[in-house]
Amino acid sequence: MQGSITITFPDHSTRTFTSGVTGAEIARSISKSLAKSAIVVEVDGELWDLDRPITHDARVRLIRAEDAEALPVIRHDCAHVMAEAVQELFPGTQVTIGPAIENGFYYDFYRNEPFSTEDLARIEARMAEIVKADKRFTREVVSREEARRKFESMGERFKLELLDAIPEDEPVTLYHQDGWFDLCRGPHGPSTGRIGAFKLMKVAGAYWRGDARNPQLQRIYGTAFPTKQQLDAYLHQLEEAERRDHRRLGREMDLFHVQEEAAGSVFWHPHGWTLWRAVENYVRRRLQRAGYVEVKTPQLVDRVLWERSGHWEKFRENMFALEAEDRHLALKPMNCPGHVQIFNQHLHSYRDLPLRMAEFGSCHRNEPSGALHGIMRVRAFTQDDAHIFCTPDQITEESVAFCDLLMSVYKDFGFTDVRVKFSDRPPVRAGADEIWDKAEAALWEAVKAAGLECTLNPGEGAFYGPKLEFVLRDAIGRDWQCGTLQVDFVLPERLDANYIGPDGAKHRPVMLHRAILGSLERFIGILIEHYAGRLPMWLAPVQAVVATITNDADAYALEVTQRLMAAGIRAEADTRADKIGYKVREHSLRKVPLLLAVGAREQAERKVSLRRLGSTEQTVLALDEAVALCQRESVPPDA
Structure with a gap:
């Protein structure tokens, strides 16, 4: 007859269960919704699989898909799915390691031929099928000898090295998803169907154990999230980050x-x-x-x-x-x-x-x-x-x-x-x-x-x-x-x-x-x-450009520029013979906050046509008024 154990929950409440109860059973005893959303269970501060028996009094917290602690597990699950897809599509490929990382996951593969962009699309499609099949993740504790026999028969020489590196006092565990398995400490979620949304990102080179003297591997990076909305938001953030990349903007703005x-x-x-x-x-x-x-x-x-x-x-x-x-x-x-x-x-x-x-x-x-x-x-x-x-x-x-x-x-x-x-x-x-x-x-x-x-x-x-x-x-x-x-x-x-x-x-x-x-x-x-390069005016390297519409206004443009500079504005004159449309595009690319266009009419009336960065609207201002506006807007916030 099995004994009883006491489970303590995060709110300090306790319940008694039969020894050997699993996290999944505890979740079902609380609510159906928790049973559906739980990914892993935290036992005395350590993450365990939901189906792993708990045989001692313990502090327990059930980790749901929306909890931050679930994300690395979901990504690790996805890495295993990717490895299975790769070995199915490209027989003879050896797997090495595949951890979750800050923004996703990767797996390193040993293969003679390089993976192509088209290969990534094929792998992703096969992964979607494995996720849809909702294969159960199962943990198996094996002897070192049994693990060695398995990996030797498969020709997985990198796994043999990893096996030898496991400390003697640690158990050797394999994780299965139907017929495919890998050497892994875990934990993993209940099944592949709980992974959520994923995308493969790129292929890069790597060396086994990070040592250039060792065999060269191919690393496939991916990312995964509990929901498609979260994945889409992350991919949008990556697009925005690329658009805002300071290295590209630094070149465009000549910084x-x-x-x-x-x-x-x-x-x-x-x-x-x-x-x-x-x-x-x-x-x-x-x-x-x-x-x-x-x-x-x-x-x-x-x-x-x-x-x-x-x-x-x-x-x-x-x-x-x-x-x-x-x-x-x-x-x-x-x-x-x-x-x-x-x-x-x-x-x-x-x-x-x-x-x-x-x-x-x-x-x-x-x-x-x-x-x-x-x-x-x-x-x-x-x-x-x-x-x-x-x-x-x-x-x-x-x-x-x-x-x-x-x-x-x-x-x-x-x-x-x-x-x-x-x-x-x-x-x-x-x-x-x-x-x-x-x-x-x-x-x-x-x-x-x-x-x-x-x-x-x-x-x-x-x-x-x-x-x-x-x-x-x-x-x-x-x-x-x-x-x-x-x-x-x-x-x-x-x-x-x-x-x-x-x-x-x-x-x-x-x-x-x-x-x-x-x-x-x-x-x-x-x-x-x-700021995507569009710095506040007090920080902008060039705060205003005075651009001529025709070269007849060159002298007036220089006068306006001198007035702005005397008022403490970082201003430049653009008196090149180019069309005003070209000048607007160029200074917009340089992220200049204000463009003051001057031509024959502006010169005659002592005015400027002011255009703000990112706007097509123009405002005609008297020169004194324009200088005062630039001066007001360029004042640092601590002034």
Whole structure:
């Protein structure tokens, strides 16, 4: 006779079931709708198949298709369906690994002939048939010997390697969908019919185990969602992302370029540098008003300082190092040790604190070449970095003030949907646990005081302290992590920073590491994509172009341009002999907000014909009125 077990649900209610009950049976006992929508079951924090027996008292949560935790499972199910379709259509193809990833899934295949676009269409069609057949996913625990016999008989040599890599204390599990099966830890949904909507995206090359010395594989990427509406929304987002790609817009707007001879660095063109300075100057003004002092620290620093700060041990693989005159030097990957050096040049009283020290600091990090992406992921970048040296009892007040400043800056740049993550101690870190306890408690207190809603991001703190990560959602729903706030008790200790307290004794300051934009390069890339190049007028590199309709008005166009420039407008004159329609198209492509057309009539009447970007309507204004309008609309939001 089977015993009883107690199942505890998320609302803390409990029910008694017979030992060996499955998640599917628990779902049916609650409601028919839950039985239909459940994909997997969470047992004591681990995802299980719905038909796997539960034989002990457990905390249980049923995961439905609409829950976030179901999405990787649905995508993993879809990967298995794709692998079955590929092996049916292309006999002799070997399968390797097929995980769910952030935006979908992939499977790596070993095959002599390359997959074509037409092949993807055939695979997708066969997958649809497998999904329609609603094949049940079943889990089988087998011995290593049995698994080896199966895969040897099938000629699946890559699976044999994966089998050998499974730790001895782990079970060997196969997942079946009718006659097809694969070596897999799972979990999987109930059946192929529960997958929802999917699409294959592309084929790419890969190496077995990511090593170029190993056989080359073909990787097929796909994506899947619980509903067709969600899939369609994602595909539309991809189309929008391609249309907004900062690399394409950067070329069209003549802002910047990158090239192989300086991989990971940006060549800023005049218009791009104008945009850069508009962003930098705005942030500088906000910092000055918030009581920050600005500094500049060296790029190249002796290894000795990086060893003292802990960066050489914890961050060495990301640093560029070189030797000169028997000294080991490194380009700075971050600015904090340099700021401590400035702080240490004076003996500070507690009355001097908080000291808010800012720098537009040029940093270098050795990012893998394959990770570089336009100006979004680079090796040479500038941070809007700052460090607040304060007493422990000033942490909350300074953190709240920073969060208020950050949210105001984001709003001015057009971002109002901001998520906050709390990243606690990472596995590799400096400082004792009691120091981390104190730092995390201080940051949580600041979160409460600031009234922020936070989600926990476990283990993702900096090596010297916990941090808040501020994530912006852009116009097409993508998330970008930009700002950070970190509480650091470690670095002041390692670099011997002190202040004199009210008791006349030396005390360690707390360092609040903070950035709003993060990398200016990356933030500018985000801005370009958020606005699809149509930047607000205060940020636009060229705010107005004065274009001639006929060359008889060249002198007047130059006069209008000079008037605009004298009023602080970034204006250019276009007196080429081209037709006005061509000029309108060209400057629209460059995303110039305002076009002022002038011809013989406008010259005679001292007027301009004003056209806004994206509009076919023209407004005739007196010159003084046009200059005043441009001036009003180009004012930065902090002015």
